[in-house]
Amino acid sequence: MSTSFSLTGKVIIQFGGTGLLGRALVAELAATGCTLIVASRNRTSLQALADQEGAAGRTVLFEETDITSEASLFALRDRVLAQHGHIDGIVFNAVSRPMKTLHDDLAAWRASMDVNATGLIATMRTFGDAMAARGSGSIVNISSIYGTVGSNLSLYEGTPMTVAPDYFFHKGGMLNLTRYLGSHYGPRGVRANVVSPGGIYNPDTPQPALFIERYNRITMLGRMAEAREVAGAVIFLLSDASTYITGANLPVDGGHTAK
Numbered sequence: 001m002s003t004s005f006s007l008t009g010k011v012i013i014q015f016g017g018t019g020l021l022g023r024a025l026v027a028e029l030a031a032t033g034c035t036l037i038v039a040s041r042n043r044t045s046l047q048a049l050a051d052q053e054g055a056a057g058r059t060v061l062f063e064e065t066d067i068t069s070e071a072s073l074f075a076l077r078d079r080v081l082a083q084h085g086h087i088d089g090i091v092f093n094a095v096s097r098p099m100k101t102l103h104d105d106l107a108a109w110r111a112s113m114d115v116n117a118t119g120l121i122a123t124m125r126t127f128g129d130a131m132a133a134r135g136s137g138s139i140v141n142i143s144s145i146y147g148t149v150g151s152n153l154s155l156y157e158g159t160p161m162t163v164a165p166d167y168f169f170h171k172g173g174m175l176n177l178t179r180y181l182g183s184h185y186g187p188r189g190v191r192a193n194v195v196s197p198g199g200i201y202n203p204d205t206p207q208p209a210l211f212i213e214r215y216n217r218i219t220m221l222g223r224m225a226e227a228r229e230v231a232g233a234v235i236f237l238l239s240d241a242s243t244y245i246t247g248a249n250l251p252v253d254g255g256h257t258a259k
């Protein structure tokens with residue numbers, strides 16, 4: 001097999017596609033020529049996304065899916081296999097952030113668990129098993145710098161921005177769960193890796209200038225990421241250019257965690 005960065009001919013499912021990073025990943029993945037299926041909760045947002053991509057000349061299929069329901073995940077798996085015959089890779093980009101502070105009601109923590117922990121494991125084993133049955137596949141989980149390091153909360157002082165504890169719990173958990181998956185599925189040809197983005201600049205509703213200035217000062221490249229800059233790492237890990245990489249964490253953070 002020759003080394004190839006191409007995703008042409010591959011069937012990829014992306015979970016969570018309607019947010020800031022999700023939309024950019026959809027556009028960049030669709031441009032590779034793979035068959036891209038976006039699975040997310042909100043049908044209206046999915047339809048708008050597919051229309052927008054269609055207008056740009058890229059084809060994106062979508063499937064309304066709730067990752068907290070195994071029945072919904074099994075139905076998605078069965079529909080994709082019936083229509084496309086196989087699955088080559090998944091990108092787990094779904095996230096829920098019901099918690100705002102450490103002392104929020106525990107109902108918020110439980111709601112976070114439902115999507116970010118239970119939804120994650122249900123997705124991993126449903127699609128990990130489906131790819132292992134065929135003997136090949138790639139899992140790419142989107143974590144964050146906050147899966148690896150803590151935060152200096154003074155970064156956020158004087159701004160309306162908050163960082164909630166469940167986010168750190170789930171992003172760190174995702175990292176080590178992915179290593180477990182790499183080990184579990186490795187003998188059956190399925191790789192599992194993490195991409196950990198740093199702060200992503202939001203051009204539609206920009207982060208407060210005070211935060212951006214502080215964040216940039218402690219980041220090697222001196223700026224936040226553009227959402228599309230995360231896609232290269234995801235495409236690499238889905239492609240045959242990374243066939244001997246599993247259990248890895250690839251930071252895409254402008255050097256934020258490398259100091």
Ligand SMILES: NC(=O)c1ccc[n+]([C@@H]2O[C@H](COP(=O)([O-])OP(=O)(O)OC[C@H]3O[C@@H](n4cnc5c(N)ncnc54)[C@H](O)[C@@H]3O)[C@@H](O)[C@H]2O)c1
Nearest residue numbers: 016017018019020021022040041066067094095144197200
């Ligand atoms: N935005 C940033 O600055 C940043 C930085 C680092 C890492 N990240 C990571 O990037 C990923 C995505 O970020 P985003 O900005 O696109 O997030 P977002 O909150 O804007 O979008 C999350 C997506 O998850 C989907 N989702 C939520 N619950 C679901 C469920 N039960 N079933 C199916 N889909 C569900 C939503 O429909 C949506 O499409 C997250 O993992 C986040 O931690 C983001």
